[in-house]
Amino acid sequence: MHRFANPARFMRIATLVLPWAMGVAILTLGAGLWFGLAGSPADYQQGESVRIMYVHVPAAWMGMFCYTAMAVCSAMALIWKHPLADLLARATAPVGAAFTFVCLVTGALWGKPMWGTWWVWDARLTSMLILLFLYLGYMALADAFDDPQRGQKAAAILSLVGVVNVPIIKWSVDWWNTLHQPASVVKMGGPAIDSSMMIPLMLMAVGFHAFWVVVLILRTRAEIAAAKVRTLRMAQVHAAGQAEQA
Amino acid sequence: MTRKQRRLYFVVLGVLAVGAAAALVLTALRQDIVFFFSPSEILEAKVPTEGRRIRLGGLVEQGSVVKDGAIVRFRVTDGAHTLPVVYSGLLPDLFREGQGVVTEGKMGPDGEFQAAEVLAKHDENYMPKEVAESLKKTGHWQGESQPAK
Amino acid sequence: MESLNAFLSMGGYGGYVWSSYALTVVVLAGVLWASVRAARLREVELEQLQSMRPNRRRRRAAPDTQPPESQVS
Numbered sequence: 302m303h304r305f306a307n308p309a310r311f312m313r314i315a316t317l318v319l320p321w322a323m324g325v326a327i328l329t330l331g332a333g334l335w336f337g338l339a340g341s342p343a344d345y346q347q348g349e350s351v352r353i354m355y356v357h358v359p360a361a362w363m364g365m366f367c368y369t370a371m372a373v374c375s376a377m378a379l380i381w382k383h384p385l386a387d388l389l390a391r392a393t394a395p396v397g398a399a400f401t402f403v404c405l406v407t408g409a410l411w412g413k414p415m416w417g418t419w420w421v422w423d424a425r426l427t428s429m430l431i432l433l434f435l436y437l438g439y440m441a442l443a444d445a446f447d448d449p450q451r452g453q454k455a456a457a458i459l460s461l462v463g464v465v466n467v468p469i470i471k472w473s474v475d476w477w478n479t480l481h482q483p484a485s486v487v488k489m490g491g492p493a494i495d496s497s498m499m500i501p502l503m504l505m506a507v508g509f510h511a512f513w514v515v516v517l518i519l520r521t522r523a524e525i526a527a528a529k530v531r532t533l534r535m536a537q538v539h540a541a542g543q544a545e546q547a
Numbered sequence: 548m549t550r551k552q553r554r555l556y557f558v559v560l561g562v563l564a565v566g567a568a569a570a571l572v573l574t575a576l577r578q579d580i581v582f583f584f585s586p587s588e589i590l591e592a593k594v595p596t597e598g599r600r601i602r603l604g605g606l607v608e609q610g611s612v613v614k615d616g617a618i619v620r621f622r623v624t625d626g627a628h629t630l631p632v633v634y635s636g637l638l639p640d641l642f643r644e645g646q647g648v649v650t651e652g653k654m655g656p657d658g659e660f661q662a663a664e665v666l667a668k669h670d671e672n673y674m675p676k677e678v679a680e681s682l683k684k685t686g687h688w689q690g691e692s693q694p695a696k
Numbered sequence: 697m698e699s700l701n702a703f704l705s706m707g708g709y710g711g712y713v714w715s716s717y718a719l720t721v722v723v724l725a726g727v728l729w730a731s732v733r734a735a736r737l738r739e740v741e742l743e744q745l746q747s748m749r750p751n752r753r754r755r756r757a758a759p760d761t762q763p764p765e766s767q768v769s
Contacts, residue, residue: 342675342676342677343675343676344673344674344675345674345675345676345678345679345680346641346646346669347641347669347673351673354673376558376562379554379558380551380554380555380558381551414639414640415639415640415641415667415669416639416641416666416667416668416669417637417638417639417640417641417642417664417665417666417667418639418664418666421582421666423582424580424581424582461558461561461562461565462561462565464562465562465565465566465569469569469573476573477577477580477581477582478581478582478583478604479582480582480583480649480666480668482668482669482670482671483670483671484671485671485672485673488671493670493671493672493673494672494673494674495673495674495675495678497675498673498674498675
């Protein structure tokens with residue numbers, strides 16, 4: 302059971318963290334919804350449609366954050382064969398994919414009334430769509446092989462190749478001209494968003510991260526249990542084979 | 548070198564190589580990745596416009612919008628050069644004088660850009676109306692929709 | 697009533713704003729539900745397996761020992 306020494310420690314920490322992460326998620330998302338939908342002003346140009354920003358922008362951040370986390374875990378898994386790293390990468394992928402999907406669809410719902418189009422093939426939108434495909438490719442590849450370790454290795458390599466897309470998304474609006482506007486929050490010279498609008502934005506961002514922690518713990522628990530089940534089954538088959546030979 | 552170190556170098560070099568390849572490809576495709584051209588680029592013939600559908604982007608010049616039934620005429624400027632545009636159809640909510648705009652269409656023979664589609668491009672500033680007004684009043688306004696000089 | 701209508705209409709952008717928030721809630725709830733379910737299923741399976749004596753060959757062919765299908769996402 303040496304293989305599970307680290308996962309065992311993860312499980313202990315996870316049990317401690319889970320209720321706190323859930324509490325933070327519920328509080329910040331609840332407050333974020335209220336501030337986002339009611340407790341913040343309309344924009345001077347975009348009116349009430351600016352409220353879409355409070356889910357769209359944090360979802361975009363999460364899409365990039367989860368991908369980076371997944372790539373870092375994959376690198377650790379490839380280099381140091383850390384048994385937990387693969388599981389964490391696998392557990393993060395669906396969350397990142399979900400946030401990227403939310404970002405793309407809410408972006409379309411925001412673009413239609415403001416820009417006059419659901420979708421354009423500019424550098425920002427296209428690179429974000431590629432991010433979604435990278436997630437889907439990662440998840441498909443990780444499950445595509447009968448030998449889970451081979452699939453995991455192939456998926457880890459894909460995630461490292463795809464990590465080049467993350468800085469492209471971030472700076473696409475600066476490197477090329479796009480329909481999408483440049484960054485508002487993380488930019489030189491400080492944010493270009495009024496503080497009254499920063500409140501719901503930050504609450505949702507914290508809430509989404511807490512949500513990620515909750516789901517990460519749940520999915521990693523599932524992955525650890527699945528890995529143990531596989532090991533036990535293999536031991537059973539092995540023992541049965543020996544018994545037959547005897 | 549231990550196996551772990553070797554794997555570390557492999558991963559680091561691999562990621563760097565992919566990054567360099569991506570940088571090369573993106574630099575080569577620069578002209579295709581930009582979403583629109585400025586009036587200067589089009590007027591200085593830096594892009595082929597002959598009979599091709601292109602996108603023109605810039606600010607809608609203050610006081611240039613003239614509506615004649617369903618037909619709208621306005622001028623797109625980037626500060627240095629200005630191009631007249633003609634369009635008929637629905638305009639997005641954010642289409643305003645002094646605001647960013649991206650239009651797709653063809654250069655007409657008379658030098659007028661015939662737009663088939665008009666999209667609004669907004670800047671990265673978000674604030675409530677009152678803040679915008681007080682900024683304008685105190686002269687600290689830095690947004691796109693600046694009144695014409 | 698008036699103010700509720702104003703709130704719902706979101707200055708004419710109600711359809712866009714409310715569908716954005718609804719979509720976000722539905723997607724996140726779906727991810728959470730799938731993750732809770734996966735964790736519960738796998739942990740129950742593991743417990744069942746561990747409660748059996750691991751080396752008894754008769755258990756091998758039991759119907760509940762099918763390999764777990766790939767996860768829901």
